[in-house]
Amino acid sequence: MDINTPVSTIYGNSSEKYGEIWKKQVAELQAKFGTAIEEVRLPREWPVEVPVVYVRKESLIAVLDFLRTAPGFEYGFLADLTATDEEVHPRFEVVYQLLSHANMARFRVKARVAEGEEVPTATALWMAANWPEREVWDMFGISFSGHPHLRRILMDERWVGHPLRKDYPLRGYQIFPDTPAPKAELLDKGDR
Amino acid sequence: MEMKTGLPTSPHYSIDHDPDDIWGDSRVAVNIGPTHPAMHGALRMVAKVNGETIEQSYCEFGFTHRAKEKLGENRTYHQFIVYTDRLNYCSALVNNVAYAMSVERLMGVSVPERCVWIRMIASEMARIIDHIVCLGIGAVDIGAFSFFLYGFHQREEAYTLIERLCGARLTTSYTRIGGLMGDAPAGWEDDVKAWVKKTRATLDEMDSLLTGNKIWLQRTVGVARFGKEDCLKYSFTGPCARAAGIDIDLRRDTPYMFYDKVEFDVPIAQNGDVFDRYLVRMEEIRQSLNIIQQCAERMRPGPVWSEDKRTRIPEKDLVHNTMEGLIHHFKFFMTGFDVPEGEAYTTVEAANGELGFYICSKGGPKAHRMRIRGPSIYHFQGLTPMTNGGMIADMVAGLGSINIIAGELDR
């Protein structure tokens, strides 16, 4: 018994409802983008609940924009932006969770990133991506090219290391004697 | 700059000597710091202020960062339940229910009916108490104190009910993977129905205090307006989005648990200002009371545990008297149960918006990645565009209305 076991629906968004739609959308995506789509995992065949599309990071913004605006897709709502540390090469995967308000279908786009590489920013598509990308930088060390002001968000700005990486210890304690002063340059142009 | 007041000017009262005056004119940088009565929890906003008007600002948070995502990778799925209450601590039961649903989805475990009804009542009660806190504290920030006291009395009654259900008032840790901590005590449903009736009456009293109140309207109508396009760009969900006209509610549009079997309305407003968020939350409390009434009427006695051997904590008489029970208990709590490989992003409609758990499992008793999508981070991001150009007092009203909970903001 696992994620693909049909159970009495205590959670929504089951693959029975969207199975055919997703298959068509994935086929259209692969036809349009070809080799930019590295891998596709569909719900019944893999232990996932929505289609997961692995995209080459160079074409990431093009794919996201297509998913966001193309008729028949319209996954215009960015539900979440995060990353995972896979510990194999390429080390990280940046994950985008998308939602379509038209038919409430969800989608997931992932981009594999090796250590030290940069991912193009999604802030041009969704203003909401700004802070989650800062959080990914803070927690994993993945930098986003084109981000207006990439800096730490959860940890102190003097923190050394990226906590959510698998090699960072759970108790890697660092304490500072004072709080950083407010920054005038952020007040001049804002941090968007 | 010429001072137009009738005050006498003196060499000491000169703007040139003001050390905060870094722009050389009347603008100052004001730090509305982490310890501040109007900052809910520990949030920091630094604003470039011209008189009373905020021209530009930026926000900082992370002052309550407790590394829950890292803990999710280092604790078993069962041990992580206690950390989920501390996310949106005003409505702890919703987080418990959302987390239990996420792990059950990965495992393919289905829970019996009574468990689902109790989970629904718990979620809706949590939603009500969260809205009461949000509205109460928002009103206190604007200056209306009695509203807070009325609401908090009903909240104490709700806490008494929750304490009878699971032993704790605030950090409930009530759900388990595949069930609940324990069944609701006898007579609990009737007390819940009595509480619903009393809360409806109290809510009418609270409504009469503020909704038609001229001072409240002047302070909240048109303040911190965030329209539909902005809300979509900034990924707003929940009451803040519904106040701007976005007609999405995960309980109705992607029904989970038994939300397709109960009748309720979803309030939508048009303007997206503080007053609309207030109205949407008040009406949502009423609709949640309806849902609780229906669930309490339809609940039947029955088991609250799924009998799936992976998640079923054995009964105490089996543990103490049989070898298999003892070993099962030991393995369950010491090493944890294995969740099959997979990943899922499970969302519920929490009090604040879309609360999501993205759990990646590589087999094994601990998660590989436990990502918590809290709605507050997206809402807090929208505070700066919402309040730029307004006054500091409007920022205070706006911050109170978007209901930032530091627990789910910083995780």
Add this chain to the structure above:
Amino acid sequence: MSKDGSSVYFTTKLDDFVSFGRKHSLWPYPFGTSCCGIEMMATLASDYDMARFGAEAIRFSPKQADMLIVAGIVNTKMAPILRTVYEQMAEPKWVISMGACASSGGIFNVYSVTQGIDTIIPVDVYVPGCPPSPEGLIHGVMRLQEMIQEGNTRAQRREQAWKRLNLLSRGRSSSAEEIKQLGSTLE
């Protein structure tokens, strides 16, 4: 404080009277950061009224409050701020560490959490619980009131130590030994 632990101080009627006044007018500074903050709000609301203890005047300014209730987690990012707030408060000041997170780090033994605020500031009363129910916080406040009446809080021991230092130095200069001995009772 003498070697066997008993408080060695001259109790005059004035001291008792002043302690009586102080314990019945504790003005809290609610330093609420997380979940314990909600229970603190519930304590300050009408059901578990803390105004009964003279704590009606809740002041969010360190210069205007004397009882610092640290309710909730104190991060490494928040720690310098807590230290600054504590140092800005005027004597006598009392600290209640409310909840498990403030007392010891609680269930969060992680990279970003100070394992107890007593690593940063001196604490008078620890209220255990996660979160402590309002009755627990009120019990803590009442225990603080007892400590104030006995003269046993850290602020009052500081006061007595400074008084003894001043008495010793009147008429002759204190030796470095005496100052060091008395200094060990200071925080």
